[in-house]
Amino acid sequence: MWKEFKAFALKGNVLDLAVGVIIGAAFGKIVTSLVEDLIMPIIGLIIGGVDLNGLHFKYGEAVLNYGTFLQTVIDFLIVAASIFLFIKLISKFKKKEENKPAAPPAPSNEEVLLGEIRDLLREQK
Numbered sequence: 001m002w003k004e005f006k007a008f009a010l011k012g013n014v015l016d017l018a019v020g021v022i023i024g025a026a027f028g029k030i031v032t033s034l035v036e037d038l039i040m041p042i043i044g045l046i047i048g049g050v051d052l053n054g055l056h057f058k059y060g061e062a063v064l065n066y067g068t069f070l071q072t073v074i075d076f077l078i079v080a081a082s083i084f085l086f087i088k089l090i091s092k093f094k095k096k097e098e099n100k101p102a103a104p105p106a107p108s109n110e111e112v113l114l115g116e117i118r119d120l121l122r123e124q125k
Helices: 002-009 012-046 066-099 109-124
Strands: 057-059 062-064
Touching: 012 066
Parallel strands: none
Antiparallel strands: 057 062
């Protein structure tokens, strides 16, 4: 059972996925900080010095924190736009690689032999 688990865990796709998840989590923290510490204060200043994170609606005992929800939506939009741009950039590079002309194939033995015969005939003239 250990050998099967080791073979599974060390497959290239699993390792790539693990790296992607770790980088994605770190990127998510960066974007969250960007939204919370830079973008939301600027938006709050633009709309009159309001802290969006503190916006809420209270009805009886129920509290609806719509400011936190707005911050989460903006966070999501930034992450989605970043991923979209990254995938678009990678697709552009892949298209360039696909459009590169293939190297001409090496001449076959028959072509080499015919070339030598042609050269010998030229020398005889």
